[in-house]
Amino acid sequence: MKFVVSREALLKPLQLVGGVVERRQTLPVLSNVLMVIDGEQLSLTGTDLEVEIVARVPLEAPADAGEVTVPARKLVDICRSLPEGANIEFAQDEQRMVVKSGRSRFTLSTLPASDFPNVEDGPSDLQFACPQREIKRLIERTAFAMAQQDVRYYLNGMLWEVKEGQLRAVATDGHRMAMCTRPVPVSVEDTIQAILPRKGVLELSRLVDDIDDTVDVTLSANHIRVATGDYTFTSKLVDGKFPDYERVLPRGGDKVVFGPRSELKQAFGRTAILSNEKYRGVRLLLDDGVMTIVANNPEQEEAEEQVAVDYSGDSLEMGFNVSYLQDVANVISADHIKMTLSDANSSALLEEPEDGDSLYVVMPMRL
DSSP, X not given: OEEEEEHHHHHHHHHHHHTTSOSSOSSGGGGEEEEEEETTEEEEEEEOSSEEEEEEEEOSSOOBOEEEEEEHHHHHXXXXXXXXXXXXXXXXXXTEEEEEETTEEEEEEOBOGGGSOOOOOOOEEEEEEEEXXXXXXXXXXXXXXXXXXXXXXXXXXXXXXXXXXXXXXXEEOSSEEEEXXXXXXOOOSSOEEEEEEHHHHHHHHHHOOSSSOEEEEEEESSEEEEEOSSEEEEEXXXXXXXXXXXXXXXXOOOEEEEEEHXXXXXXXXXXXXXXXXXXXXXXXXXXXXXXXXXXXXXXXXXXXXXXXXXXXXXXXXXXXXXXXXHHHHHHOOSSEEEEEEOOTTSOEEEEOSSSOSEEEEEOOBXX
């Protein structure tokens, strides 16, 4: 196995593939990246047995075919440390991989490619293609609401729901929920649901860009595969039942507030400084034309912000985790946020005022 590749062509794909590789592995080969030369193409594969990413790098010069695995982190660090514009020469020498560039020379240990595991592929239930930007938007609009280490393992991921002509992403940690729905050219008779694991969602968001190039999505009973021109992403699905998110959506809220997004975002950020570090609670007090945000903490410190809003109706006081409100203000792109409230014990519904594709639900706190 022998080939030459430029640093710039190799570094980004290698970093994306290396991002899947876990530092601590029970199987030594799982901390390696699989390199395969086929014709004038190099493919790089990384996996942790749950998520697999394959990157394809075209080579400018003919290469000697072969396959081998090398330590992922060390190879990424070597490529990153080489000067820009450098060419990197790889040559396999029995059980070693010799990497040369300019006056630098590195010898890496290898493991046989036959030891490298494959993510098995089952029969697909559904296939469709859509622009990359749709996948990117679905993830960006909802990923922040995924749980991190909840015992309800199905919350540590994102629900993808496919209906006729649309793809919807839903994430919740039990305290707040984010939902985004985008039109995609897909034809299904019944609703299909799949739960992507948290790590898979984060890796996939690094692969797709805000561009019109299409991706091919394949859903099977246990796996999802997303393929672009340069990458193939495969992830196991979470085996579990996602909560009925439709029941969580607040109905019948009679208090509607329109507030300027950037001012609210800044006010939430400033009051958060003096909120209780553990519970992050703030009180929202609504009166005609004004929202007052109040935070205090066990040291008897207090912050108060007033924001002019479009609201007329009864006064209302509610408690919320300020981090959840900040997260929503960060992802909404409209100039204003629409909040629908009913009473102090009911969840708030946040969305964009017109033709938004996203909904956010935040449960109240008792303060």
